[in-house]
Amino acid sequence: MAAVDILKDVVNLLTKPWLFITLSSIVFFVALPRPSFWRPRLWLALGVGGAAFLAVSMLDPDFGLIVRKPDNVPIVAMLFLVGFFVWLSMYQAHQNDARIAAGQKPMEASEGEDQKTWVWPDLVYTELLCMVIGTIVLVAWGIAFQAPIEEPANPARTPNPSKAPWYFLGLQEMLVYYDPWLAGVVFPSLIIVGLMAIPYIDTNPKGNGYFTFRERRTEITFFLFGFLILWVLLVILGTFLRGPNWNFFGPYEYWDLHKLEALVNVNLSEYVWVKTLGTRLPSNMLVRELPGILLVLVYVGVLPGLLMRSDRVAGLPIGLKRFYDKMGFFRYSVFVMLLLGMVALPIKMILRWTANLKYIIAMPEIFFNI
Amino acid sequence: MATTTPTKPFLSRTWDYITDTQVWKSVFRHGMPNNSRNRVLVVFSNVFLHLHPVKIRKSGIRLKFTWCMGGLTFFLFLVETFTGLLLMFYYRPTVAYAYMDIIDLAEQVPLGVMRELHRWGAHAMVISVWLHMFRVFMTGSYKPPREFNWNVGVILLVLTLLLSFTGYLLPWDQLAIWAITVGSNMARATPLLGHEGPGAQLLALGDVPMVHAGSDARFALLGGRFVGEGALLRFYVLHCVGIPLVAGILMAVHFWRVRKDGGISGPV
Ligand code: HEM
Numbered sequence: 001m002a003a004v005d006i007l008k009d010v011v012n013l014l015t016k017p018w019l020f021i022t023l024s025s026i027v028f029f030v031a032l033p034r035p036s037f038w039r040p041r042l043w044l045a046l047g048v049g050g051a052a053f054l055a056v057s058m059l060d061p062d063f064g065l066i067v068r069k070p071d072n073v074p075i076v077a078m079l080f081l082v083g084f085f086v087w088l089s090m091y092q093a094h095q096n097d098a099r100i101a102a103g104q105k106p107m108e109a110s111e112g113e114d115q116k117t118w119v120w121p122d123l124v125y126t127e128l129l130c131m132v133i134g135t136i137v138l139v140a141w142g143i144a145f146q147a148p149i150e151e152p153a154n155p156a157r158t159p160n161p162s163k164a165p166w167y168f169l170g171l172q173e174m175l176v177y178y179d180p181w182l183a184g185v186v187f188p189s190l191i192i193v194g195l196m197a198i199p200y201i202d203t204n205p206k207g208n209g210y211f212t213f214r215e216r217r218t219e220i221t222f223f224l225f226g227f228l229i230l231w232v233l234l235v236i237l238g239t240f241l242r243g244p245n246w247n248f249f250g251p252y253e254y255w256d257l258h259k260l261e262a263l264v265n266v267n268l269s270e271y272v273w274v275k276t277l278g279t280r281l282p283s284n285m286l287v288r289e290l291p292g293i294l295l296v297l298v299y300v301g302v303l304p305g306l307l308m309r310s311d312r313v314a315g316l317p318i319g320l321k322r323f324y325d326k327m328g329f330f331r332y333s334v335f336v337m338l339l340l341g342m343v344a345l346p347i348k349m350i351l352r353w354t355a356n357l358k359y360i361i362a363m364p365e366i367f368f369n370i
Numbered sequence: 371m372a373t374t375t376p377t378k379p380f381l382s383r384t385w386d387y388i389t390d391t392q393v394w395k396s397v398f399r400h401g402m403p404n405n406s407r408n409r410v411l412v413v414f415s416n417v418f419l420h421l422h423p424v425k426i427r428k429s430g431i432r433l434k435f436t437w438c439m440g441g442l443t444f445f446l447f448l449v450e451t452f453t454g455l456l457l458m459f460y461y462r463p464t465v466a467y468a469y470m471d472i473i474d475l476a477e478q479v480p481l482g483v484m485r486e487l488h489r490w491g492a493h494a495m496v497i498s499v500w501l502h503m504f505r506v507f508m509t510g511s512y513k514p515p516r517e518f519n520w521n522v523g524v525i526l527l528v529l530t531l532l533l534s535f536t537g538y539l540l541p542w543d544q545l546a547i548w549a550i551t552v553g554s555n556m557a558r559a560t561p562l563l564g565h566e567g568p569g570a571q572l573l574a575l576g577d578v579p580m581v582h583a584g585s586d587a588r589f590a591l592l593g594g595r596f597v598g599e600g601a602l603l604r605f606y607v608l609h610c611v612g613i614p615l616v617a618g619i620l621m622a623v624h625f626w627r628v629r630k631d632g633g634i635s636g637p638v
Pocket of ligand 1: 436441502506511521522530
């Protein structure tokens with residue numbers, strides 16, 4: 001019994017947002033370029049292990065309560081589906097890379113694959129099969145799980161936690177770090193604009209119509225980091241690990257309404273004026289927030305130019321010169337703005353976790369907080 | 371002894387009889403698609419199959435390549451249309467009726483799994499459209515000449531999410547109104563257009579603010595200051611008519627462009 005409790009505590013600890021996101025990011029960057037991480041056996045073991053973990057954890061009442069919510073069932077399914085398809089694409093990508101390195105064509109262009117075949121029956125039967133399987137799964141699911149219906153709407157009684165629909169929980173999770181005008185309006189718009197811009201920013205002609213990693217290393221890394229870590233992972237966090245008052249609860253923790261989290265977050269202005277300079281906060285809003293304003297101006301105004309100069313900045317391989325050379329001024333500008341927008345989230349996360357930073361610019365007077 | 375051709379088995383004779391009737395021939399204008407001529411004709415003469423070319427690159431129809439994810443997404447859209455239509459027979463979008471109609475669907479309507487199919491189908495469609503986008507990215511299929519179709523796809527992705535979001539409100543239970551309250555609260559913070567958004571104070575005529583709780587982006591979305599009767603009707607109309615119509619048209623564009631851009635992508 002004690003061993004089980006220790007194990008549960010370890011899992012509760014590992015899923016704390018800062019550790020969960022950091023560890024996942026490390027695994028992500030280590031695994032992506034290494035073919036040995038994408039062997040079928042490893043992922044089969046991961047899938048079976050994940051299912052076993054889920055099954056055993058169901059014995060825990062707190063865990064079962066959340067995972068068995070009818071609306072959360074598809075998210076559990078999505079976890080396995082995303083895992084499977086990430087494996088399937090990366091496995092094929094590394095296989096093709098090996099073929100290309102050996103001087104062969106990718107699988108999709110191999111003997112016979114580049115031939116044409118009849119739509120009837122070859123494609124039509126595949127489609128039929130997909131529809132039949134889709135129907136069976138859906139009907140079985142519909143019979144097994146009743147669609148949820150809670151108490152009638154009552155505008156006077158706010159449930160705690162109040163959650164957005166599950167596919168928007170990544171955005172709601174962003175609210176921890178950024179105010180609604182950024183997390184709810186600007187970032188979603190940037191995501192849409194960014195997705196639409198992809199074909200025009202990515203000028204690499206290779207990897208069109210077949211799986212490959214090596215020929216599109218950077219593009220795939222950026223995109224997958226956004227999709228897996230900043231979207232899917234945050235959805236999971238928001239769904240399973242955020243309870244009353246949007247507090248964090250480990251998977252085996254009871255959702256206690258009265259759990260207190262100390263609010264110790266401090267604004268940058270306070271760090272600069274009070275803690276460093278030992279003065280009071282200036283009364284003029286713009287003076288007070290000058291450090292933050294300068295920082296943000298440097299981030300969006302100076303940094304792009306700096307990164308464009310060389311491939312290494314301050315000794316780190318984060319320069320973007322090679323992109324600038326390939327893309328030209330206009331494409332580069334759009335690319336770097338989207339990139340900085342995307343990276344703004346992990347940056348704020350890290351600042352929050354390490355320095356309890358609340359706002360870089362805090363001007364609640366005009367609803368302008370960053 | 372008269373020479374007789376050996377009689378065919380019963381089923382085969384029945385089949386021959388059916389396919390020889392005027393009714394059958396009026397529907398199907400060619401024989402079984404088991405030779406080249408008829409395989410061309412089956413695609414040409416059927417408006418639905420005509421979405422497809424007659425012949426197609428082998429690598430492009432492999433399940434391991436497309437995962438049939440776009441196809442599944444479309445299939446789920448059709449499921450949603452059909453089950454949604456049935457739900458509309460029972461559901462009235464007013465605060466007085468909405469909740470009870472949903473309860474009745476489960477308790478009074480025989481074989482009532484339509485709501486289940488509709489809700490789980492919606493979740494499945496959100497997942498499948500993500501996976502479809504993911505596949506298209508991983509095969510680099512957004513690269514020239516398919517840039518435009520990727521963009522049509524992004525709009526379809528947004529519409530899929532909005533379809534699901536607007537539908538979420540309709541059961542009018544606690545889950546529904548508070549999820550939509552949380553979601554739509556964000557609109558309050560829209561820069562310039564939300565009354566708690568940065569810059570909104572700048573839009574004023576003298577002392578009179580132009581953007582306030584009764585005129586901002588959230589008000590336009592909800593048709594009111596909170597999630598109430600107005601929001602229910604707006605979301606219902608958008609969910610059942612507005613968004614499906616636009617999504618349907620864009621899907622037609624999407625499929626048309628898949629073909630016009632040279633079919634499913636493959637290495638050159
Ligand atoms: C309601 C949503 C959507 C439906 C019903 C849909 C349907 C389809 C179908 C049936 C195909 C044929 C190949 C396949 O099945 O993979 C396809 C291809 C394609 N889709 Fe979508 N799609 C949707 C959303 C999207 C999204 C969100 C994107 C990208 C952001 C996208 C981009 C593309 C592109 C670029 C192709 C061509 C792929 C190739 O040639 O390999 N679509 N879509």
